[in-house]
Amino acid sequence: MGELSSPAKVKEILSRHNFHTKKSLGQNFLIDGNIINKIINTAEITEQDMAVEIGPGIGVLTSSIAQKAQKVLAVEIDNKLRPVLAETLEPYNNAKVVFADAMDTNFDQLVYDNSGGKFGADVGKYKLVANLPYYITTPIIMHLLTNKFNLHSLVVMVQKEVGMRMAASPGTKVYGSLSVAVQYYTEAEVAFKVPKTVFYPKPDVDSVIVRLKVRDKPPVQVSDEELYFKVVRAAFNQRRKTLLNALSGSNIALDKEQWINILQSVNIDPKRRGETLDLKEFALIADNINKYY
Numbered sequence: 402m403g404e405l406s407s408p409a410k411v412k413e414i415l416s417r418h419n420f421h422t423k424k425s426l427g428q429n430f431l432i433d434g435n436i437i438n439k440i441i442n443t444a445e446i447t448e449q450d451m452a453v454e455i456g457p458g459i460g461v462l463t464s465s466i467a468q469k470a471q472k473v474l475a476v477e478i479d480n481k482l483r484p485v486l487a488e489t490l491e492p493y494n495n496a497k498v499v500f501a502d503a504m505d506t507n508f509d510q511l512v513y514d515n516s517g518g519k520f521g522a523d524v525g526k527y528k529l530v531a532n533l534p535y536y537i538t539t540p541i542i543m544h545l546l547t548n549k550f551n552l553h554s555l556v557v558m559v560q561k562e563v564g565m566r567m568a569a570s571p572g573t574k575v576y577g578s579l580s581v582a583v584q585y586y587t588e589a590e591v592a593f594k595v596p597k598t599v600f601y602p603k604p605d606v607d608s609v610i611v612r613l614k615v616r617d618k619p620p621v622q623v624s625d626e627e628l629y630f631k632v633v634r635a636a637f638n639q640r641r642k643t644l645l646n647a648l649s650g651s652n653i654a655l656d657k658e659q660w661i662n663i664l665q666s667v668n669i670d671p672k673r674r675g676e677t678l679d680l681k682e683f684a685l686i687a688d689n690i691n692k693y694y
């Protein structure tokens with residue numbers, strides 16, 4: 402595995418194709434076979450698996466996935482990588498690249514269209530593996546999770562700070578609305594840290610691999626998901642304020658008195674800060690709002 406991934410080989414391919422990496426597309430390519438092996442092992446890809454990748458770049462991760470999975474479908478936005486990927490993925494007839502914006506991609510449809518009927522009318526669960534473009538990490542993760550695509554798990558390279566936020570516990574400095582959103586849909590953990598030196602070009606930030614195992618159902622049941630996330634965003638919007646002040650200053654049209662009643666009815670101290678609440682406490686608040694709305 403990882404034959405494509407030595408620094409010399411990556412540079413040789415890029416130079417032969419006269420390809421210049423674009424910072425605006427988050428093009429930092431992996432040049433380290435060990436890290437690629439660790440990513441593949443973390444994703445636990447087997448020959449039964451349908452795998453999906455976002456941003457194959459020159460195909461170093463894609464080719465390693467193809468060696469393990471039944472099939473890999475990769476979505477790449479940059480058309481200029483077409484000739485490069487045609488060359489690097491030529492040996493793998495179970496790897497296919499679709500040139501599109503991942504943000505506009507319906508991944509269930511993509512898998513269905515490329516599964517040759519094997520996954521039936523109901524798309525089987527598939528595994529996402531990606532070294533994500535950092536400029537859109539959060540929107541991509543939210544696109545994948547809120548659309549409830551039939552993912553088994555996501556093993557993704559992200560900026561270290563973003564990965565820490567995804568997996569953070571209540572009461573910690575980095576716990577925020579991203580933590581709640583990601584943990585509502587998945588069991589999230591930081592799998593391992595990745596040094597800057599394994600990328601070409603070298604990025605300005607440190608990275609981690611996070612493993613997000615998609616839950617069969619959320620850990621809390623709420624009657625209105627949209628309202629739930631409105632409450633979460635409101636609570637974190639002004640972190641230095643008390644929960645009561647943050648909620649009363651939000652776009653949820655309730656007055657202070659009503660918020661006090663709601664918080665008291667669910668035994669949550671209005672003087673607490675939003676970042677101390679867990680997913681269940683946010684659910685209690687959201688589910689009691691309709692009594693006052």
Ligand code: SAM
Nearest residue numbers: 429430431456457458477478479502503532534
């Ligand atoms: N997988 C390769 C690797 O590990 O070496 C490349 C990873 S690089 C960090 C991110 C890749 O995502 C680039 O190839 C970039 O062109 C692609 N990309 C950026 N924005 C995208 C989008 N909206 N949809 C699909 N791919 C995108």
